[in-house]
Amino acid sequence: MxxxxxxxxxxxxxxxxxALSDITAQFARGSxxxxxxxxxxxxxxxxxxxxxxxxxxIGSVTGLAQSDIGFVFQEPTLLxxxxxxxxxxxxxxIEGHAxxxxxxxxxxxxxxxxxxxxADALPxxxxxxxxxxxxxxxALAKRPPVLLMDEPxxxxxxxxxxxxxDDLRAIWRQQDCTIVFVTHSVTEAAYLAERALxxxxxxxKAEITIDQAGRTDNFxxxxxxxxxxxxLSQALGHKSGHKSGAA
Amino acid sequence: MRYLVPVLVxxxxxxxxxxxxxxxxxxxxxxxxxxxxxxxxxxNFATLMAALWVTxxxxxxxxxxxxxxxxxxxxxxxxxxxIEMALYPYVVTLxxxxxxxxxxxxxxxxxxxxxxxxxxxxxxIVAFFPMLTNSVQGLRSVDPQLHDxxxxxxxxxxxxxxxxxxxxxxxxxxxxxxxxxxxxxxxxVVAEFVAGSGASTGLAWRIIEAGNRLEIATMFASLALLxxxxxxxxxxxxxxxxxxxHRWHDSFQRG
Numbered sequence: 220m221x222x223x224x225x226x227x228x229x230x231x232x233x234x235x236x237x238a239l240s241d242i243t244a245q246f247a248r249g250s251x252x253x254x255x256x257x258x259x260x261x262x263x264x265x266x267x268x269x270x271x272x273x274x275x276x277i278g279s280v281t282g283l284a285q286s287d288i289g290f291v292f293q294e295p296t297l298l299x300x301x302x303x304x305x306x307x308x309x310x311x312x313i314e315g316h317a318x319x320x321x322x323x324x325x326x327x328x329x330x331x332x333x334x335x336x337x338a339d340a341l342p343x344x345x346x347x348x349x350x351x352x353x354x355x356x357x358a359l360a361k362r363p364p365v366l367l368m369d370e371p372x373x374x375x376x377x378x379x380x381x382x383x384x385d386d387l388r389a390i391w392r393q394q395d396c397t398i399v400f401v402t403h404s405v406t407e408a409a410y411l412a413e414r415a416l417x418x419x420x421x422x423x424k425a426e427i428t429i430d431q432a433g434r435t436d437n438f439x440x441x442x443x444x445x446x447x448x449x450x451l452s453q454a455l456g457h458k459s460g461h462k463s464g465a466a
Numbered sequence: 467m468r469y470l471v472p473v474l475v476x477x478x479x480x481x482x483x484x485x486x487x488x489x490x491x492x493x494x495x496x497x498x499x500x501x502x503x504x505x506x507x508x509x510n511f512a513t514l515m516a517a518l519w520v521t522x523x524x525x526x527x528x529x530x531x532x533x534x535x536x537x538x539x540x541x542x543x544x545x546x547x548x549i550e551m552a553l554y555p556y557v558v559t560l561x562x563x564x565x566x567x568x569x570x571x572x573x574x575x576x577x578x579x580x581x582x583x584x585x586x587x588x589x590x591i592v593a594f595f596p597m598l599t600n601s602v603q604g605l606r607s608v609d610p611q612l613h614d615x616x617x618x619x620x621x622x623x624x625x626x627x628x629x630x631x632x633x634x635x636x637x638x639x640x641x642x643x644x645x646x647x648x649x650x651x652x653x654x655v656v657a658e659f660v661a662g663s664g665a666s667t668g669l670a671w672r673i674i675e676a677g678n679r680l681e682i683a684t685m686f687a688s689l690a691l692l693x694x695x696x697x698x699x700x701x702x703x704x705x706x707x708x709x710x711x712h713r714w715h716d717s718f719q720r721g
Contacts, residue, residue, distance in 0.1 A: 270618065272614055285617070285620060288618060290614070290618050292611045292614070293611075296611045296612055298612070298630070298634075299714045299715070300633050300636075300713070300715075309619065310615075310619035313616075313619040313620060313629070314619065314620060341714050343719065
């Protein structure tokens with residue numbers, strides 16, 4: 220059963236730049252897919268297509284209502300004047316949930332990202348990693364069947380990123396949601412996802428399944444992980460396209 | 467220190483002024499001593515306070531309408547490009563035409579039996595523009611990703627305005643307000659000058675009247691009150707800005 224699908228979809232911006240062409244892909248319910256590729260290859264555009272933030276100029280997207288999508292941006296994208304709790308609950312408030320429901324979901328989301336003690340803090344009091352957690356909590360509070368993430372941890376230091384990667388895996392297992400995760404990092408894709416879609420110059424270039432069998436906590440040391448990294452690097456090729464334009 | 471130093475400088479300047487005027491024998495109708503100005507202020511206290519009140523009312527009304535109309539128009543401009551394209555040149559025309567030149571026309575249109583309303587309109591014209599441009603700029607500068615976030619949350623235009631655009635634009639709007647507050651006072655004074663005698667009895671009119679009677683000390687006293695009013699307005703608006711922004715905005719962060 221697919222949560223999302225792209226059927227020969229293409230996207231051409233008003234300025235004439237073709238960001239995506241002829242993309243066909245399925246995203247099974249409960250799956251974790253990484254979209255990998257160099258900057259400007261169209262991975263963010265593809266994510267915006269899945270979120271309904273852009274409409275395909277050709278082909279079609281089988282998606283969900285925007286209310287069923289949790290979106291995590293590249294930057295934390297928080298409202299500076301609202302506290303952590305107020306940032307997390309804003310989408311719920313807009314959707315018109317009852318007060319008690321909002322409080323339950325807030326507590327749950329704060330716990331998932333480990334920020335229960337910071338509910339009243341303002342964004343400027345938090346570190347980069349914590350802000351990103353707030354952003355993730357805001358998406359999770361919607362209890363979305365689908366979570367779309369656009370290089371969410373790219374700006375963080377490596378240790379923070381490793382920790383957030385682990386947290387995200389745990390949340391995915393626990394929440395049983397479908398995740399599409401955009402990254403330019405081969406290692407991050409190999410570590411996080413069950414499947415990686417390799418993109419180049421607006422096209423899908425390869426689909427690589429990452430073997431999850433017998434996966435332990437120490438996956439970064441496992442041979443299957445190393446193999447996946449090698450396979451992904453190879454798929455990306457030595458001469459990666461470096462077209463500028465919409466990312 | 468921040469407050470003490472300027473106060474000491476002020477006292478020193480007044481003392482020099484006092485001594486210099488006495489020693490140089492400058493006639494009182496050219497430059498009165500600060501003590502004479504103080505005496506004039508005390509002697510005419512009731513009239514001057516009444517005049518201050520009139521000017522304050524005009525200034526406050528002009529500022530209020532400038533803020534309300536500018537923010538309202540800014541919201542319309544950011545929602546509808548076409549309306550902005552259609553109206554913007556005329557707003558600029560209103561801004562660049564010297565207000566002293568339009569003032570007599572406004573007095574005639576509004577009528578001399580409604581002078582205070584004419585004064586407010588003239589002061590409004592002066593105060594309006596910075597408030598508008600700052601508000602438009604603020605509303606335009608909202609992070610596009612935050613707009614995406616609101617879209618994904620299914621926010622309607624009213625929610626987007628209240629939750630995102632107005633708070634995000636608040637720092638710019640308040641900068642505009644600080645400029646407009648001062649301009650509203652200038653506009654009120656210019657308007658009183660143009661309106662001349664009659665129903666207008668604000669501080670600017672007291673200045674003209676005292677000048678005609680060669681009561682230069684009273685003239686200075688009125689002038690001092692005008693400056694004081696301007697300073698109070700500025701700090702009042704700065705305080706509002708601090709109240710609304712200091713918790714979250716970068717401009718109030720130290721270090």
